[in-house]
Amino acid sequence: MSQRRIPLSRRERPAKPPLSRAGLVAVALRTMQEEGLERVTMRRLASELDTGPASLYVYVRNTAELHGAMLDELLADLGRHGEPSADTWRSELIDLLWAYTVLLFGYPSLARSVLMLRPSGPHYLRLIDTILGLLHAGGVPVRQAAWGVDILLQLATATAAEHGSRHEAVTATGEEEELAAVVREASPSTYPNIHRTRDELLSGTGEQRGRWAFGSIIDGMRAS
Secondary structure: OOOOOOOOOHHHOOOOOOOOHHHHHHHHHHHHHHHOHHHOOHHHHHHHOOOOHHHHOOOOOOHHHHHHHHHHHHHHHOOOOOOOOOOOHHHHHHHHHHHHHHHHHOOHHHHHHHOOOOOOOHHHHHHHHHHHHHHHHOOOOHHHHHHHHHHHHHHHHHHHHHHHHHHHOOOHHHHHHHHHHHHHOOOOOOOHHHHHHHHHHOOOOHHHHHHHHHHHHHHHHHHO
16 A cells, blocks of 8 residues: 655745845846846846846846946945035045945946946935035035036046056056056156156055045135
């Protein structure tokens, strides 16, 4: 006599976690941090979430929107300031912009993607709002502040994209050394302006140059 087959309860099978935009972004961020942005594809994320790629488009329209959402999540801790001070607004603003730049240093592929996006998430909007508040504290006129925010964030993003791309390139160090040698050896008769400023052309750290660039733009916004 055959042994009676005991049915398995469906309740013993682990249920799949419900899909959500937050869950999708979390998996995308983890994949980027572990393997790079190039591995963040809808097919790969669908596999991680045990679903089909088509179901993910309920939460993001396309890969560009997903990248914007990933950036927004990374910005969760930026843009939180108290009441701006008329004495320290400029240094606070430069600190904030440099912090945004440094954050993107860690994700050069995302920085390159963000250059082509118009992020609109809540954390990105809070960052913009904080920048505008600091500019207002410094007496920057409304139009200059409104137009200048875009320039400041573009500079920060482009700086991170360039820095990260060069850091990833195998030949980057050799190219920088070659450029430095060429500048130092520039003939004063052929390149008089390069010869005159060659020491300064090669001076300064990335942070020093970045902070100076932000400060120069901010000062120009006040003066224009």
